[in-house]
Amino acid sequence: MASHIVGYPRMGPKRELKFALESFWDGKSSAEDLEKVATDLRASIWKQMADAGIKYIPSNTFSYYDQVLDTTAMLGAVPERYSWTGGEIGFDTYFSMARGNATVPAMEMTKWFDTNYHFIVPELGPNTKFTYSSHKAVNEYKEAKALGVDTVPVLIGPVSYLLLSKPAKGVEKGFPLLSLLSSILPVYKEVIAELKAAGASWIQFDEPTLVLDLDSQKLAAFSAAYTELESALSGLNVLVETYFADVPAESYKTLTSLSSVTAYGFDLVRGTQTLQLVKSGFPAGKYLFAGVVDGRNIWADDLAASLSTLQALEAVVGKDKLVVSTSCSLMHTAVDLVNETKLDSEIKSWLAFAAQKVVEVDALAKALVGQKDEAYFAANAAAQASRKSSPRVTNEEVQKAAAALKGSDHRRATNVSARLDAQQKKLNLPVLPTTTIGSFPQTVELRRVRREYKAKKISEEEYVTAIKEEISKVVKIQEELDIDVLVHGEPERNDMVEYFGEQLSGFAFTANGWVQSYGSRCVKPPIIYGDVSRPNPMTVFWSKTAQSMTSRPMKGMLTGPVTILNWSFVRNDQPRFETCYQIALAIKKEVEDLEAAGIQVIQIDEAALREGLPLRKAEHAFYLDWAVHSFRITNCEIQDTTQIHTHMCYSNFNDIIHSIIDMDADVITIENSRSDEKLLSVFREGVKYGAGIGPGVYDIHSPRIPSTEEIADRINKMLAVLDTNILWVNPDCGLKTRKYTEVKPALTNMVSAAKLIRTQLASAK
Secondary structure, three states: OEEEOOOOOOOOOOOHHHHHHHHHHOOOOOHHHHHHHHHHHHHHHHHHHHHHOOOEEEEOOOOOOOHHHHHHHHHOOOOHHHOOOOOOOOHHHHHHHHHOOOOOOOOOEEEOOOOOOEEEOOEEOOOOOOOOOOOHHHHHHHHHHHOOOOEEEEEEOHHHHHHOOEEOOOOOOOOOHHHHHHHHHHHHHHHHHHHHHHOOOEEEEEOHHHHOOOOHHHHHHHHHHHHHOHHHHOOOEEEEEOOOOOOOHHHHHHHHOOOOOOEEEEEOOOOHHHHHHHHHOOOOOOEEEEEEEOOOOOEOOOHHHHHHHHHHHHHHHOHHHEEEEEOOOHHHOOOOHHHOOOOOHHHHHOEOOHHHHHHHHHHHHHHHOOOOOHHHHHHHHHHHHHHHHOHHHOOHHHHHHHHOOOOOOOOOOOOHHHHHHHHHHHHOOOOOOEEOOOEOOOOHHHHHHHHHHHOOOOOHHHHHHHHHHHHHHHHHHHHHHOOOEEOOEOOOOOOHHHHHHOOOEEEEOOOOOOEEEEOOEEEOOOEEEEEEEOOOOOOHHHHHHHHOOOOOOEEEEEEOHHHHHHOOEEOOOOOHHHHHHHHHHHHHHHHHHHHHOOOOEEEEEOOOOOOOOOOOHHHHHHHHHHHHHHHHHHHOOOOOOOEEEEEEOOOOOHHHHHHHHHOOOOEEEEOOOOOOOOOHHHHHOOOOOOOEEEEOOOOOOOOOOOOHHHHHHHHHHHHOOOOHHHEOEOOOOOOOOOOHHHHHHHHHHHHHHHHHHHHHHHHHO
């Protein structure tokens, strides 16, 4: 029985790639140094899978930024503003597209389906010229082969690539991106020819858009693409991989009728209906790559249940045509449980990170051919039973409180217009008030202080003194910049979700459970293993401290329940909405304590609300109902004069704007600039928004510093569709990833732009 891994984490067990990238970007190391780290990581990953007995090992899943950007490079689809003149695309052009540079902005970044991973959105149009401009896929295949590992090269499929793209600036919004299919397929043919010449016997095309609601025209594009590629693919075994959800019946029919395709990969963890489609009919002679091991969560697989599923599938597709696989790439989970020193033995026994999931896949494959490791399966069964019966998982008081939420929609008593009037009387803010999103740069010194405090190398008193000094510095900077509503900069937090999870019951934390979010940005998601409650206040001390340093309004900074949920590894033994309601009740207590402490502006970030939206439209309403309800629970009992902000970033919000309005926040700050002000189109199309809103005026994920004129131009575009009295001026997102040498001039220009427009508005009256 064969085994397969869809993809593997790239950062390394100790985030080696992250540090190599940042060193290269800072000019502290060379391209050769970066490539050496990458080469060593790839070799280690391939060897690990080969040693574990995996037959179908992927290559070209490693990336310096993301796999969609790699495909853009492969196709030579570089926007004109980067002044690329042809030839093999190097790091300068590649990273300029990803991060921008001193003169031009980066390309748009958005979420990869419903995950916290991001990708760089291709910008295409009728004049885009496609040429084979990155040989990465072939080079990595050859690299693995030289190490004695025959891999399956992985490419983003041509149809998904186009469906994930957007019309370039200046191109008609309705431009049919699929019309470019005939233009990109010649490049794919060149890549395929080189892979065949290098000795590849399999090739994997990731076509995850097949799980979306696709019309007949889009489905026809799959048939057209793989028919056109058929002669080029002759002699190769072709796997088309899907993941993250069920494949709809029509898409399943289209996919399984492709004559050039040898094998189909399905997510059978999130795709229970796909499982029924396979059982109802599967093409004879084709391979099924059965994704039974969860690639998106960290719970140990229920091996007995997976084996039962596989045995049922074996009867449908045949013993020699069934391949055991992961549900998706393992890049969405942590690297290796061996590196964990903070987890107690009971919780650790319930978990499996990427390295352990590779072993699970191999164990299931061997069990299917009569080589079952009885001791391994018995230990797994014992861990499953332990988790189900452990008293630390259940808190009856929490469950009762969450159950009591049903029957109320938890809205504030007064409408937002009246609340804003009451808040303005108290806050006395100018027109176009300025603020930032929360975090300020996380300096090396600040990280050292937190690290030494956690390691008990400095006392609590020394830690508190250091953090107070940092807050004082951030407050002083904002006052000097003349920002209207301040933040304390979050110096006590390494990560917005981890910080809260550490203070909530029902959460566990890893030492090295890092997961890539984008580029070099890694997060360490907490693990929600049990019922959630808040034993003590979490932010009140720091918010009161910061407010005492200024007469200006100081925002209390919280992470919302939906974002905590979506940015954690969530328990899979109860519905997600039940866990979310529990978190909402915990945050509600914190909001009320902040208000009692005199904090007049409280921001409850829901950066990940859109991210959790199911991929199928039929499931949207249910998710949005409980997600929006969870947010409202957090602030439903506070006074009209307390202003509630929320923040969202790096997703397509236009299709959920009515749910965002239904959140009933007083002010929302939302990413806008990096996505070419796509958000504003909603308001141009007539959506009325009565609460305060701050579409971001500059992209914080780029080192580029926008001019006052550029920001003023953005504000004017906003004023064309939004009322003056509701518009706020702020960056796209928090500033923790930037340096002070970038932050200060950018914020200076932002405040200057706001003042310039205020003056123009006043003189126009």
